Amino acid sequence: MAVLLKGAAVTAALNEQLKVRVQKLESQGITPCLAILRVGERGDDIAYERGAVKRCDGIGILVKKYVLDIDAGQDELMKTIEIINRDPAIHGCLMFRPLPKHYNEEEARNALAPSKDIDGITNTSLAGVFGGTNSGFPPCTAAAAMEILAHYGIELKGKNAVVIGRSLVIGKPVAMMLIKENATVTICHTRTVDMPAVCQRADIIVAAAGRAKMVDMTYLNENQVVIDVGINVDESGKLCGDVDFEMAEPIVSAITPVPGGVGTVTTSVLAKHLVEAAERTVR
Amino acid sequence: MAVLLKGAAVTAALNEQLKVRVQKLESQGITPCLAILRVGERGDDIAYERGAVKRCDGIGILVKKYVLDIDAGQDELMKTIEIINRDPAIHGCLMFRPLPKHYNEEEARNALAPSKDIDGITNTSLAGVFGGTNSGFPPCTAAAAMEILAHYGIELKGKNAVVIGRSLVIGKPVAMMLIKENATVTICHTRTVDMPAVCQRADIIVAAAGRAKMVDMTYLNENQVVIDVGINVDESGKLCGDVDFEMAEPIVSAITPVPGGVGTVTTSVLAKHLVEAAERTVR
Numbered sequence: 001m002a003v004l005l006k007g008a009a010v011t012a013a014l015n016e017q018l019k020v021r022v023q024k025l026e027s028q029g030i031t032p033c034l035a036i037l038r039v040g041e042r043g044d045d046i047a048y049e050r051g052a053v054k055r056c057d058g059i060g061i062l063v064k065k066y067v068l069d070i071d072a073g074q075d076e077l078m079k080t081i082e083i084i085n086r087d088p089a090i091h092g093c094l095m096f097r098p099l100p101k102h103y104n105e106e107e108a109r110n111a112l113a114p115s116k117d118i119d120g121i122t123n124t125s126l127a128g129v130f131g132g133t134n135s136g137f138p139p140c141t142a143a144a145a146m147e148i149l150a151h152y153g154i155e156l157k158g159k160n161a162v163v164i165g166r167s168l169v170i171g172k173p174v175a176m177m178l179i180k181e182n183a184t185v186t187i188c189h190t191r192t193v194d195m196p197a198v199c200q201r202a203d204i205i206v207a208a209a210g211r212a213k214m215v216d217m218t219y220l221n222e223n224q225v226v227i228d229v230g231i232n233v234d235e236s237g238k239l240c241g242d243v244d245f246e247m248a249e250p251i252v253s254a255i256t257p258v259p260g261g262v263g264t265v266t267t268s269v270l271a272k273h274l275v276e277a278a279e280r281t282v283r
Numbered sequence: 284m285a286v287l288l289k290g291a292a293v294t295a296a297l298n299e300q301l302k303v304r305v306q307k308l309e310s311q312g313i314t315p316c317l318a319i320l321r322v323g324e325r326g327d328d329i330a331y332e333r334g335a336v337k338r339c340d341g342i343g344i345l346v347k348k349y350v351l352d353i354d355a356g357q358d359e360l361m362k363t364i365e366i367i368n369r370d371p372a373i374h375g376c377l378m379f380r381p382l383p384k385h386y387n388e389e390e391a392r393n394a395l396a397p398s399k400d401i402d403g404i405t406n407t408s409l410a411g412v413f414g415g416t417n418s419g420f421p422p423c424t425a426a427a428a429m430e431i432l433a434h435y436g437i438e439l440k441g442k443n444a445v446v447i448g449r450s451l452v453i454g455k456p457v458a459m460m461l462i463k464e465n466a467t468v469t470i471c472h473t474r475t476v477d478m479p480a481v482c483q484r485a486d487i488i489v490a491a492a493g494r495a496k497m498v499d500m501t502y503l504n505e506n507q508v509v510i511d512v513g514i515n516v517d518e519s520g521k522l523c524g525d526v527d528f529e530m531a532e533p534i535v536s537a538i539t540p541v542p543g544g545v546g547t548v549t550t551s552v553l554a555k556h557l558v559e560a561a562e563r564t565v566r
Contacts, residue, residue, distance in 0.1 A: 106418075123406050123407050123409075123410035123411075123418075124406050124410075126406075126409070126410035126413050126414065127406035127407075127409035127410045127413070128406075129413070130409050130410070130412070130413040130451070130455060130459075131409065131451045131455075135389075135406075157474055158474050158475065158476040159476075160476075160481075166462055168413070168414045172413060172414075172459070172462075175470075176413075176455070179449055179455075179470055179472070182472070182474035184469065184470070184471055184472070184474075184475040184476070184481065185469065185470050186467065186468065186469040186470075187458075187462055187467070187468050187469075187470075188467055189462070189465070189467070191440055191441050191465035191467075192441065192467040193441040193442075193443075193467070198443075198467065201484075
């Protein structure tokens with residue numbers, strides 16, 4: 001029977017901490033404000049946006065939405081980013097990606113002011129994550145995985161961590177953050193040979209492959225902590241992670257559920273980055 | 284008896300290829316030109332500079348040196364970088380680092396135009412290496428390790444590679460480049476527990492720890508390819524790598540010597556990046 005690393009407890013602790021920090025900012029005359037920039041009406045984006053707005057409301061963060069028609073065009077998008085950059089009342093921006101494919105995403109993501117890049121999309125933030133410095137912010141989902149490990153007091157120093165997935169949104173940043181915490185990190189991906197054997201040697205597994213239930217008992221042992229970043233839909237239409245939870249839970253030492261794990265924490269991390277960005281303006 | 288992965292053969296092949304590319308540029312009216320920016324008179328820098336100038340001469344690349352007094356100051360340094368950035372005849376810049384510690388290195392490295400950043404020091408280059416895109420250039424030494432693997436036709440796809448060292452100059456970039464080539468990569472460092480056991484499982488070891496002869500027989504087996512990026516001086520004053528060559532050579536499948544391995548290739552990679560930067564100006 002594994003310890004359940006539920007996101008709710010992490011979120012609750014973060015929210016309490018953030019409310020205090022927002023109060024302090026208010027006392028300095030600053031109301032932290034998040035800009036949400038969305039192009040089009042993708043269901044995933046809208047669902048996440050709803051969660052982010054609710055989270056920000058609860059903490060005392062203002063939200064300004066900028067929603068562009070799917071065919072608004074690159075110029076309109078760039079102008080909107082410029083408006084967000086120039087508005088001193090806005091402290092950070094969540095820009096939904098991927099953009100529709102007729103947009104130049106590379107140009108758009110690097111147009112955002114690094115100081116407002118609270119979801120780690122600019123080159124400045126990415127270089128900061130890569131280098132282990134605090135220039136910019138790491139991507140929120142990667143940071144959420146680390147928040148959970150920190151909240152539950154899971155030792156990382158000298159541990160063998162295996163990250164499944166090499167995306168720039170999760171796999172690679174979480175690997176760099178684990179290295180910064182002195183874990184020995186192995187990055188696996190679709191071309192890895194005998195991934196179960198690689199994972200068997202892990203103390204900590206971060207699954208971010210984007211493949212429903214791919215991590216089964218052959219990957220697992222009783223000493224492992226498993227962080228499941230996957231959000232997939234299984235054959236019966238139910239939400240599930242990259243880990244086969246039913247199979248894993250009786251085996252491993254600790255595991256995040258899906259839903260109710262990493263996904264739950266992501267909007268709190270977004271709020272945390274936003275508050276941090278606002279605090280940086282008064283330092 | 285290991286196959287010796289000598290740098291000289293890699294350099295010879297690169298140089299021939301580069302001479303042809305330089306000729307083509309000349310026919311388009313472009314003489315590739317490298318700026319070398321050095322602050323102070325550090326022996327290591329001067330030795331490397333001598334090698335780089337010689338390499339460039341042999342290939343037909345012009346070199347312009349900008350040498351500042353160790354106490355020239357940040358303003359003077361920034362002005363010099365600006366001159367290099369604005370000069371259309373200069374295609375790339377090698378800025379020696381670390382800068383003396385009374386300089387703001389972060390500011391200086393990011394002041395360089397990304398298009399001229401042939402040694403991977405700007406955030407744009409670092410984000411490019413991290414993301415596996417070709418924005419900017421990777422650090423030359425990391426790229427030199429990859430050149431050797433490519434030249435000797437060493438298969439990387441699906442192989443287990445262990446990188447010893449997590450620096451932003453070698454360890455992390457080489458890890459990202461190995462991942463891009465579909466290797467499964469483990470990054471070790473000073474806090475890694477039982478590094479010999481981790482390395483025993485490697486098909487490829489890239490040693491970039493900066494500790495003389497730390498990789499001994501306990502790390503090695505007969506199927507391994509060992510790339511030694513270390514340049515150290517042993518107790519008798521002789522140049523040596525991070526690998527105990529005398530001990531390793533009879534064991535492993537292939538190994539780079541020190542001297543005569545990765546270090547030999549670095550200036551050729553610098554020249555390659557410079558030629559590439561010049562070519563990008565005419566595309």
